[in-house]
Amino acid sequence: MRIIDVREVTKPIASPIRNAYIDFSKMTASLVAVVTDVVKDGRRVVGYGFNSNGRYGQGGLIRERFRDRILEAAPDSLVNDAGTNLDPHRIWAAMMKNEKPGGHGERSVAVGTIDMAVWDAVAKIEGKALFQLLADMKGREADPRVFVYAAGGYYYPGKDNSALRKEMRTYLDRGYTVVKMKIGGASIDEDRGRIESVLEEIGSEAQLAVDANGRFDLETGIAYAKMLGDYPLFWYEEIGDPLDYALQAAISEFYDAPMATGENLFSHQDARNLLRYGGMRADRDYLQFDCALSYGLVEYLRTLDVLRQFGWSPSRCIPHGGHQMSLNIAAGLGLGGNESYPDLFQPYGGFPDGVKVIDGHITMPELPGIGFEGKADLIKVMRELAE
Numbered sequence: 001m002r003i004i005d006v007r008e009v010t011k012p013i014a015s016p017i018r019n020a021y022i023d024f025s026k027m028t029a030s031l032v033a034v035v036t037d038v039v040k041d042g043r044r045v046v047g048y049g050f051n052s053n054g055r056y057g058q059g060g061l062i063r064e065r066f067r068d069r070i071l072e073a074a075p076d077s078l079v080n081d082a083g084t085n086l087d088p089h090r091i092w093a094a095m096m097k098n099e100k101p102g103g104h105g106e107r108s109v110a111v112g113t114i115d116m117a118v119w120d121a122v123a124k125i126e127g128k129a130l131f132q133l134l135a136d137m138k139g140r141e142a143d144p145r146v147f148v149y150a151a152g153g154y155y156y157p158g159k160d161n162s163a164l165r166k167e168m169r170t171y172l173d174r175g176y177t178v179v180k181m182k183i184g185g186a187s188i189d190e191d192r193g194r195i196e197s198v199l200e201e202i203g204s205e206a207q208l209a210v211d212a213n214g215r216f217d218l219e220t221g222i223a224y225a226k227m228l229g230d231y232p233l234f235w236y237e238e239i240g241d242p243l244d245y246a247l248q249a250a251i252s253e254f255y256d257a258p259m260a261t262g263e264n265l266f267s268h269q270d271a272r273n274l275l276r277y278g279g280m281r282a283d284r285d286y287l288q289f290d291c292a293l294s295y296g297l298v299e300y301l302r303t304l305d306v307l308r309q310f311g312w313s314p315s316r317c318i319p320h321g322g323h324q325m326s327l328n329i330a331a332g333l334g335l336g337g338n339e340s341y342p343d344l345f346q347p348y349g350g351f352p353d354g355v356k357v358i359d360g361h362i363t364m365p366e367l368p369g370i371g372f373e374g375k376a377d378l379i380k381v382m383r384e385l386a387e
């Protein structure tokens with residue numbers, strides 16, 4: 001059993017939206033195929049992966065370093081002891097050979113994208129849904145019903161409060177019970193008006209989370225904390241620079257309700273620093289580490305170990321990114337849910353065809369691997385890369 005190729009193509013996921021920090025007019029993502037020599041039910045096993053929005057495609061790093069390290073490793077060194085399947089941990093170690101510690105920049109995205117494809121292949125070889133494989137691996141019961149929330153509410157040319165309200169209404173119509181909008185890309189007064197409009201629209205049908213995308217300095221973060229304290233929000237997200245743990249800790253003195261952060265922390269060491277120094281509260285705050293940006297599930301398992309050491313339940317994790325990989329981790333390992341972008345980043349995000357959001361939850365179908373084969377528009381572009 002061996003990996004015979006690792007292919008990458010960089011695809012556009014551009015849109016005219018903007019958060020408080022970046023616009024998405026030139027956004028791209030890497031699509032990766034890990035091609036194996038295994039044939040199952042008459043079809044070659046190919047694992048697929050892609051990176052989440054926000055960090056651009058990783059073709060350069062994948063082609064220059066990570067692909068070759070996999071293809072040049074002795075095939076026997078990448079499989080489990082019994083030789084019955086690929087071993088994601090050994091493949092991860094092969095990719096990370098000759099990489100110094102620290103400095104968790106874009107390479108974590110490249111590795112995370114390939115790691116997603118490896119797990120997809122491993123679960124397909126096993127003939128199981130990935131969430132079932134993960135639950136079995138940890139000796140726990142899978143729960144295929146997963147909480148999802150609708151992320152949107154971006155700044156957009158010409159978008160006024162009535163358009164924002166309409167957008168949120170469509171999420172409620174589609175079964176969501178928590179919606180998210182951007183803040184910090186306008187004045188605080190303007191953002192207060194946007195928040196009030198949305199709250200008026202959703203009433204008691206749903207809750208609202210707000211996301212500052214790391215835009216605020218301490219003073220602005222506190223000013224917003226005081227303003228937001230007037231409203232019953234689901235969470236206040238990514239207030240300041242992702243690595244400024246002292247800022248995060250200081251805000252908790254001004255904001256009692258739940259906060260969320262972590263989508264731009266890319267390693268278990270960074271996650272540990274957040275829990276050590278960020279003043280995050282295990283009884284109410286949320287952690288948004290996204291395996292597709294942060295060295296994949298092999299690393300995410302280490303991050304979950306860190307959480308355990310610090311007394312955090314995996315149910316406090318609601319990852320960033322809106323992809324099926326995190327849905328599988330949620331269903332298999334007991335995370336608190338997953339992000340979803342109902343109208344953005346297609347065909348990569350979302351659910352297998354026919355999956356409906358009911359009362360803010362989806363139910364995972366039993367598809368082998370991550371489940372990409374159940375989403376027609378997505379598997380089409382994946383098979384164009386390799387099958």
Ligand SMILES: O=C([O-])CC(=O)C(=O)O
Nearest residue numbers: 019054151211213320321
């Ligand atoms: O706008 C973005 O970069 C995405 C984001 O923060 C989120 O989904 O929480």
Ligand SMILES: [Mg+2]
Nearest residue numbers: 211237238263
């Ligand atoms: Mg965010």
